Amino acid sequence: MVPLHVIFLWPTAQVWHRLPPRGTPPTPAAHREGDGGAVAPEKIRILVIDDDRDLTETVRGVLEAQDYEVLTADDGERGLELAYTERPHLVLLDLMMPGMDGYRVCRELQFGYTKDIPVVILTAKADLPDMMEASRCGATGFVTKPFRVDHLLQTVRNVLRDASVYYDEITGLPTLANVQVEMQRVLADHPQLGIIYVSLDGVYALEQLQGFEVVDEVFRVIGQRLLSARGELLRGDDYVSVSSLGNAFLIVLSPARDQATVDDRDLLAIKRRLEERLLRDLELELEGRLLMNIDVFVGYARLARSPKVRFRRALLQAITEATTRIESERGELRDRLRGELDRILTSQQVSCVYQPVVRLKDYVVVGYELLARGPLQSDLHSADALFDVARGADRLTELDRLCRQTAARSSATLPAQILRFVNIDPGALFRTLSDVAIDEYIAELPEALRAATVLEITEKSVIDDFDHCRTVIARLRAHGFRVAVDDAGSGYSGLQTIVETEPDYIKLDISLTRNLERSLVKQKMVRTLGAFCRDAGIELIAEGVETREELDALRELDVPYAQGFLFAQPGSPYPLRDRIDPAAAAIEEVADDA
Structure with a gap:
């Protein structure tokens, strides 16, 4: 086995305190x-x-x-x-x-x-x-x-x-500044060291979706798992560091005791083990808490000792070589996923799952949010992955149309009084000058069901033409559709989106709901928004309710509606339930078939 020295890279802490040093038990004390x-x-x-x-x-x-x-x-x-x-x-x-x-x-x-x-x-x-x-x-x-x-x-x-x-405040691991001298000493004893660079994709989008606490936990889990890998992949005396070189972890490997250099086969073997282990542990540790995929990429290179090159430049050059390999893998993955997207669009393999929206005063189910899913075993199963690839391939309009049509068909058997909340992408409609897309929206649903359909406009997307946006919404409303601003409190336009669209519903972003009972600032924001909604005749819905404490805080603040895992996981709406009371001894969970 190749002896390993481990360095983890992460932006330098801004908060002035340190978490426990290396060698501590897995859960950071802070x-x-x-x-x-x-x-x-x-x-x-x-x-x-x-x-x-x-x-x-x-x-x-x-x-x-x-x-x-x-x-x-x-x-x-x-x-x-x-x-x-x-x-x-x-x-x-x-x-x-x-x-x-x-x-x-x-x-x-x-x-x-x-x-x-x-x-x-x-x-x-x-x-x-x-x-x-x-x-x-x-x-x-x-x-x-x-x-x-x-x-x-x-x-x-x-x-x-x-x-x-x-020391990094999130992982508790030493920084690069802490161990650079030791790194140079190790390199002085060996003509060559191995570099493995671990990079995470999807972190920024996850933070936008669920907040920094969840992203911190992702990095904390990876740091803990790499520490616990000592004895399997890492020697017990390896050292660990976190630095300001991005969302990454850097592992430094010394040659095997009977070798002068690091073999590429050893680097490749460790790369593959790390990819498998980190993905598996993220899934096990954070199962059900991550609402989108995190991709782990591992690149490798060799760091050679040279009297002509400064150590730091040599290290950065090795990191550049490792990241170049990662970019090559990203390109291959991008091509493969775009091919998968093409097959999904061609064969129309998009389905819907449902999450109930509950009235909090009596827990009556008033509607369902319809959530798109790709094929079950596909890398594009989740809506976030599906739409991310479509956006990068400039096929967002095609995917949005297919998801709308699927939602219209699958919700046709719901009772007419049940609301259908359907996500629409502003880029597929509000920045389209043609009237064709608007006519499609109107023609896809029977007139009797349009009044039960609420089109959710995400605040996380940019609307760059509010004049056109108002025109589109007016036409849709004239045909009976209702409008909601989704992810309120998280995105680009803020109050302007609400003012310009005059929505029938506002959905609180999960970042405001998360741990609401612990934050006076969040409570004041929700209370203020609730008062505004009551004065303006807008219904307020809290998303992402996962705990009884969050639910109690929402009821205390007079938020009328909510949805989240506390009530049900996304899945089939059948058998239909009139009420979902989380205070019951057991809630029948709806399995996510997608």
């Missing part, structure tokens, strides 16, 4: 599972170790006033125990304590899980020899007693800021 599996960010934790309890309480008050979480210990042994079990982001440590003094505590913290926790000495011993001794023990900073509050807080901020340069 992000833990909350209700419904949501990831809840926690406060930065500071451990104060000092036998002066009055001073400790004073420091606690100062730090808690700045929204830090404070842990305290009045002796060295208890302090070490808390450092190992609670994994704080920073330790404030007194030097003169009975039993185990601060010097020894500081030295003990330099091993194992705690070795990368920054330590600030808080003591009355202000002589230069004391400071030098504390520095040799591993201290990061020094605050003398009695201290000024502003000086203590500034020192804490500076140390946490510096720590974020060396």
Whole structure:
């Protein structure tokens, strides 16, 4: 097996704190599972170790006033125990304590899980020899007693800021800046190293769709899985880093012990194992939570030692070579998916699944959103993948027409009073100067069903001609159609889309619904939008409701309608149900046949 050294690349943290160092257990301490599996960010934790309890309480008050979480210990042994079990982001440590003094505590913290926790000495011993001794023990900073509050807080901020340069706040992994010297040392011992570059596609679109919390969790899962791969793909003494080179992870491989260079066959074998493992683990870990596909691409190259080339330029050149291989694979995948799209359009292999829209005051099902799906075993099964490929192939109008026609046929057997929410792409209609597309919309449905059809205009797409948009909507309304603004609060046009379209419905984006009960800002936004809707005669629908807590918050805010996994997974509407009450002991889930 090829020995591996691992470096992970990710944009440098903007928040001034560090998650646990390498070698920690899988769940980062600063992000833990909350209700419904949501990831809840926690406060930065500071451990104060000092036998002066009055001073400790004073420091606690100062730090808690700045929204830090404070842990305290009045002796060295208890302090070490808390450092190992609670994994704080920073330790404030007194030097003169009975039993185990601060010097020894500081030295003990330099091993194992705690070795990368920054330590600030808080003591009355202000002589230069004391400071030098504390520095040799591993201290990061020094605050003398009695201290000024502003000086203590500034020192804490500076140390946490510096720590974020060396560790990524999302994954808890060391940054490239942290390990560059070690990388150069490894290269000095070998004429050549291997580079494997792991890149993720679909991250930006996922963040637009579901919010940064879900994307953070994707990167956290991958980081954890690569750490847990030690012993299988990675040696136990490998190192890991995250840097500002993009949405990527970089793995550095040293040659096998009996080889001077890295063999391409070894690089290719590890590439394939990583692709398989990461995709599998993402599916298992985040099953049901990702509303679109994430693609993993792995490229590889070799990094050669040269006295004529600076190390950083040599590293960037190797990364460029690895990413060039990835771009080649992306091109091959793009061609294959466009061929698959052509087959789907030619054979009209698009189906619909249904997700109920529920009235919250009595849980009566008032309608269904019709969601397009490609063939079950196809890479273009999800609507996002299907429309992304169609957009890139300039075939969006064809796909939009097929999805509309499929929705019209499949919903024809629903009772006439049940609303049908159908997504339309503004690019396929509102930027089309021909009247043909509009006539098609009107002709596809019998007159009796047009009043039950709500056309959803996504706010995530750009509408560049609102005059034409108003003309189209007026014609559709004249034939009985209703209009909804989808993904409100997430997209380009914001209030202008609402003002210009004067919708019958507004659908709150999932990013506003997610963890609504925990965010006062989100609650104020939803309350304000709800008041506007009531005054304007617009019905408000919350999308993406997944937990009982989110549902309770929506009802408290008088949001009248909702949809989401809490009520049902997308699937068949049959057998039809009049009510779906999430408070029932068990909700009959509708399987997603697509």
